[in-house]
Amino acid sequence: MKNNVKQIRISSSITQKDLAKMVGITRQTLSLIEKGQYNPTLKLAIGIAKSLNVTLDDLFWN
Secondary structure, eight states: OOOOHHHHHHHTTOOHHHHHHHHTOOHHHHHHHHHTSSOOOHHHHHHHHHHHTOOHHHHHOO
16 A cells, blocks of 8 residues: 655654553564555544654545
8 A cells, every 4th residue: 555654754754662662562564564565443543643743645546
């Protein structure tokens, strides 16, 4: 699944490790999400969006 998680995280100056810690997952899981190789649950997607202060649309839809 294509997403904008990595771009938004980088523009927010947040490391993978820090974002993963904020949402309660491993850095490796976050890396897979950013690569589109792992589809997060809705709860996890909302947690990422809240941590990055963006909407789900910003993260997962073009």
